[in-house]
Amino acid sequence: MNNKGEISQFIQKYFLHFNAASLxxxxxxxxxxxxxxxxxxxxxxxxxxxxxLGKIFAEIIRQDKVHIVSCTGANLEEDLMNLVAHSHYKRIPNYRDLTPQEEWDLLEKGLNRVTDTCIPEEEAFRRLQKHIFKLWKKAEEEGKRYFPHEYMYQLLLSGVLEEYYEIDIKxxxxxxxxxxxxxxxxxxxxxxxxxxxFASYVIKGELKASTVKSGIEYxxxxxxxxxxxxxNGIGFFQIGGGIAGDFPICVVPMLYQDLEQTEIPFWSYFCQISDxxxxxxxxxxxxxxxxxxWGKLDIDTPKYIIESDATIVAPLIFAYLLNM
Structure with missing residues (x-):
């Protein structure tokens, strides 16, 4: 514990049983x-x-403590939305008490609710839309195709969003x-x-579906x-459930069973934070x-499941990895 900071020392001292110990x-x-x-x-x-989560996950990335990410399209884009429209977000601590009419009122104000947080449609979605469309169109005109995240990378690295930044880029x-x-x-x-x-542009005939690479290509x-x-092994750290975890973990049995590459190793570590x-x-x-x-984990693969709230657990684990 000597090289660890106060957060890491705290959880090692007091997180001793049950989900806390699993963490x-x-x-x-x-x-x-x-x-x-x-x-x-x-x-x-x-x-x-x-x-x-970007407040701490970005540092995990900078320090090379993650080597590949699997995420939903929502997490891909919502990080950018928070970057360019943070001051327009609205927090609703009493979201459990909202009536259907109050929910409708939020819709009419262009506020799309995610639990206790409303994402502002005009400032978030539409602010990104005009810029990402240009990248889609440019790629298509040049006969090029990219993955969804690659278009987002182009958008960030081009600098066109800098005038909108509302949080620290780090x-x-x-x-x-x-x-x-x-x-x-x-x-x-x-x-x-x-x-x-993107699908709406395809329906309108303004873009081709092939301009964005597909899930099979992923x-x-x-x-x-x-x-x-x-x-040297590849570990699997899963925050939540759903397709973000289900999709990538299947690559091992696909390689082993369907492609008959029997030398392919199983995932060397597995942890899921789940409710x-x-x-x-x-x-x-x-x-x-x-x-x-299912041919995804070996008998001896270190396995952990933490039945808790990922918004609480993930930052603590990342803090430990960062010696905080």
Whole structure:
């Protein structure tokens, strides 16, 4: 504990049992993976960008404690939305008490609610839309195609958004990722706001669907990346459930079973922060051992599940990794 800061020392002293102990064990296991030269995939589900996880996750990226990210399209774009429209967000602590009429009133004001936080449509979505459309159009005219996250990287690195910045740029995990050209996979991007906007341009005949690379292409990219980076193992740190985790973890059984590459190693570490319940049959709620039967984890893979709120747990684990 000597090289650790006050937060890390606090959780090691007082987080001793149950989910608290699992948090500490998972953090130490993550650190051990990095120490042995393993790489780490972090998956982001839910609304972690709107929860402003970037304030600490950006530093995890800068310090090379994550090597590839899998996230929903929502987390991809909402980090940028927070970057350019933060002052227009509205927090509603009493969101549980809202009536249907009050929810409708928020809609009419252009405020899209995510639990206790409303994202301002005009300042967030539309501010990005006009710039991202230009990049889509430019790529199409040049006969080029890019992944969704690559267009976002182009947008950030071009500097066209700088006049809109409303938070410190160091708190944007997407900007930190863009600077490193960090690999990202974004399964189900079509389900996001930007995916919907892109689809509208396709329907109107203004863009071709092929201008943005597909989910299948993300999987083939991930398969290639996994093979090239698995010599010392690759860990899997899953925040939440859903497609952000389900999609990338399947690359191992695909390589092993479908492509018959029997030398491919299993994921070398697994941790999930989740509030899903196993008894409901959800894949997100499955205990790690179930993944052994699917050819994703080995018998000896270090496995952790923390049944708690990711907005509380993830920052604490990242703080431990940063020696805070």
């Amino acid at each position: 500490v064990d998972a953090a130490k296991g993550y650190e051990a993976q990095l120490d042995q030269g393993s790489k780490m995939l972090v998956s982001l589900a839910g609304a972690m960008s709107t929860a402003e 708190d944007s995990w997407m900007y930190a990722a863009a600077q490193k050209n960090l690999p990202i996979v974004v399964p189900g991007w079509e389900d996001s706001t930007m995916g919907n906007i 999987m083939t990219f991930l398969a290639d990346w996994y093979q090239k980076n698995s010599d 899903s319940t196993t008894s409901y049959g959800s894949y997100s709620g499955a205990v790690p051992n179930e993944k052994i039967t």
